Structures are given as C-alpha cells and as structure tokens.
Amino acid sequence: MKESEKKLLIFEIVGSLILILNIFVKNIFNDYTIILFLIGMLALSYYMLGFEVNKKVNRKEIIKAVAVYTTAFLIMLYGLGIFIGFVKSPYSTNFWVLLRNIVPVSIQIFTTELLRYNILKKSGSTKKIRTMVIVLTTLLDASLAVHLYDVKTFMGAEEMIMSVIIPMASKNIMLTKFSTEYGYEPCWTYALIISLYQYILPIQPNLNIYLQSVLLFLIPVLMETIINNRFGKKEKVDIRDQNSLKSKVITVITSIIMAIIIILNSNAFRFATTAVGSGSMEPTIRVGDAILIDKSYSEHLDKLKVGDILVFRIDDSVYTHRIIDIDVHGIKYQITTKGDNPNNSVDDWVVTNEDVVGVVKGRIPLIGYPTVWLNQLMRGRGI
C-alpha cells in the first residue's frame, strides 16, 4: 500500500471513530457543530493532499441529467401522495426560518461532497479508499439523525439501521461513484434537491417510515443505473446480451414483484398484508401464512357478512377471526367473532366500528414465516 493511501485510510478511520463515538457514546454534533467538523476534515485533506478543481468535459450535461432525474423522482413521490395523501410540512416557510433551515444543510452538503471528491481524486480511488469514504459519509448522516433513536436498545438500533443506515449507505454508494467518475457538482445537485425540498415545499406526501426507508434506498440505486447507462464507460459486451427481450421481461417482472411487495407491506393503500402468528384460525389460516386484507371494509361496515374473516384490533393487538354474528343498532355495529380452530370458543369480546381493520381476501402460505420467527425471537429476548 502506498504511503499516501495509508495516511488517507488513517485519516478516514479516525474521522469514522469520532462519528461512532458521537453515535453510541455522546451525541455532540448538531447541524452547526458538524459543519466545524467537516471544515476541519476538509482543511486537513487539502493540507495532506492538495485540491484539484473538477475538469470533466461533459460535467454540465451530467449535472443537468442528475437535476432532471432527481426532480422526476420527486414528482413521482408527490404523485404517490395522490393515493396515500399529503401532510403539511412541519417546517415554517417564513423567510428567516427557511434560511436557518437551508443554510446549515447546504454548507454540510458542499463540504461533504468536496471532501469526498478530494479524497477519491487524490487517492486514485482504490477499493479500500472508496469503501472507507462510503463508511465515513454514512456515519456522518447517522450522526445527524442519532438524536431521533435510542441506539442503546435493540429496537432503537434496528430502527436506525433500517430507516437511516441502509438508505444513507445506498445514497453514499451512488454519490461516491458519481464523485469518482463525474466530480463533485452532480453530487451537490442530487444532495441539494433531495435534502432541501422538504424545507421549501409546504406539503409532503404522507409516507410512513417503511415507505420512506424503501424509497430512500431505491432512488439512489435507480439514479445510479440511469446515469451510468447514459454517461458511464461503455464496455465491450456480447451483442446477444444487449437489450435482449429476455432481460427486459425479467426486469419488468422483477420491478412489478418489488412494487407489489412494497405496496402491500406499506399499509398505505387499500390492500395490505400481514403475517399470522397464532393458530387460532387453523386449519383455514396457519401460523406463518400471510393474509391479504381489504381495508375498505372498515369504512363500509354494511358490506360485512357472517362468515367473513375479519381483521380487527382489540387493545393493542390485531386479531383475525371469523364473524359469527353481526348486531346493528343504527350505525353502531357489534360483531361477535370466533377462531376456526376447534379448540376455540366464541370470543369474549365484542368488535365495534372503530376496531375493524378489514376483511381477509386471500392467503399466501408460509411467506410470513420469517416475520413470525423474528417476532418470536424478539419476544423470547424480552424485546
């Protein structure tokens, strides 16, 4: 390993350690102090490596493409809001408040991307250096979000990994690649649009945490694919591999399956799936089966019939039992339920209007077993 590469790795490892301590020991960084940290790291990198301005010939074209595609993704996100609804932005659009929100985030983005570019450009972009850059910048993003999670608990750490680490790692993998091949300007463009829209626009799509995590993970993957296809180095490939119908069909089918998984599990649309963890409905529905729920019945209780398999909430749990009696007093429904399992007797609760989630419309055998297994593992650990 070259001496300069060694120095760079040490530099990145020290930076990463400081951020890890910030996440797990004491959270000292906020939107302002992190800027000082970044400026310090940037200054040190300039001192160690010097700095070179990006001289890529087609960088304007790349910047424009990144801006267009990032904006297109945002438009699609807002289009999703037509189905799942919008919420008022929690950020004030008062000019001074806007400035107070936008300026620190913009400075963070400028300094981070310059640091990324400088390290990658001057190190020759070896695999080790690129990996450490991704780790360092992901830890940076995690440092800014750590105050929202209790990382000392298993659940808090798990939530942070799913909603911050994985999506931010995906973003940083993309930005590292862009920085290596196209310079820092396309990275600025992407990061500024994706980070600042929430402060500027008065409404946002009502994405739940699951949809946010999945979309923030997938958008950089798609961006990288599109930009790489347009501007990336063309390799000699077998003519039979290019644009074959088979690969297009596989792409379309894979995309549709992924979209269905995301839509059904987001719980943001009419149909949702959930895994079944108890045997009270055996043999009709077994432990580990996933059930498809039509949630429109919660708004149209008159469509309920005796014999339907109802999904409902009692206290803090969700149950799936068959309707054996419906008692209607005006608009007030009182529904009696019973599990199909021969050991069950009639449930000793009464399901009312507010308890109804939906009606089971289908069953996929055993597909929910990983969720059931993980849930039982968590319960076993008292989590």
Add this chain to the structure above:
Amino acid sequence: MTNRKKGLIGGVVLVIAIVIMITITYATFSKTLSINGVGVVRKQNWDVHLDDESLQLTPSGSAVVTVPSVSGTTIGNYTATFKSPGDAAVIGFEVKNTGTFKAVVSSVTIPTPIVTGSGSNKAQDEANVLAKLTYTLKNENGTPVAVGQEIPANGGVQHMVLELKYNNFDNPDLLPVNDVQITNLAVTVTYQEAN
C-alpha cells in the same frame, strides 16, 4: 455469462434482498402490520357442578328430613320421615356452570321410588303408599327440568327444586298400618356442551 452480466444480476438480487429485509423488519416491529394476537386460543374447561352452599331444606308438614351432603355433581343420601299424608321433603339447590362451554341438559332420570313395607299388611301398605308418592325435579318457576335446558358458560346458574311428596289419601282406610321405607331416590341430570 460475462462478468458485467454476473455483476448486474448480483446487484439486482442484493437490492431485492435488502428490500425484503427492510419489509420483514418493519413488519416484525410495526403495530399496524402486526402479528395476529398471541392470546387468542384460550384454555378451555368443562365445569358443571352442584353448588353446596345453595342447598336448602324445606320440609313441609310433619316431615323430618336429614341434610344430604353435596359433592361435585352428587347430592348424597338423605332420609325423610313422613308422619302423615301431606308431608313433603323439598330440597332446593343450584347447578353452576363455571366452565367455558355453554351446557345443555341432555337427559333427566327421575326414578320411581321403591317402597318397602313391613308386617302383615306389607304388600297393601307398599301399594297404597307408592300410589300417593310424587317425586319431581322442577325449575324455580315450577316447570319440570327438561332436556334442552341450557346454562350459560362462565358463571351461569340454574335453580332447581327436588320434591318428594306424600299426598293426601281420600280414604283413610288405605293409610299404612306399619312404617314404610322409600328408597331408590337418586336423580340424575346429565349435561353436555351446547352447540
């Protein structure tokens, strides 16, 4: 297959795996996408029994009746001494269903008492007394305990009255000359789980 294609396939598989992993993790912890309740299959039990604290003796006329014991589903032996026609031994009790299954009466067996006389007029005494005995099991409202009667689960109660009555004679010449014993009085009410 070229290295590029292998890399692409690997990348796609990795992306799908990560999306599935995020989905499973959120489904595990989400209250909305929650697992079916764990406590739904409850412990079941069958428990239909006589309530010993409910036993009430109401002898009428000059009858003398000993207090029977009650154990589980059985009222033990008792004796009733009738001195004159019109006497009756009345035992009130409750049947309780503290189980989780609704219970229904599937059979009621009220035997014909056996009368045993003594002395020279034995046969005549036995016949005469037997003709004047009535042995009934009724509900609190006076209707006979019948097949199909239900006791709700989880605390349902049925009040019953067992009455052995020595009715009046129209002809005093038919009165027994000597003492007469009456046996075979065990009454059986069978319950089963209602549909």
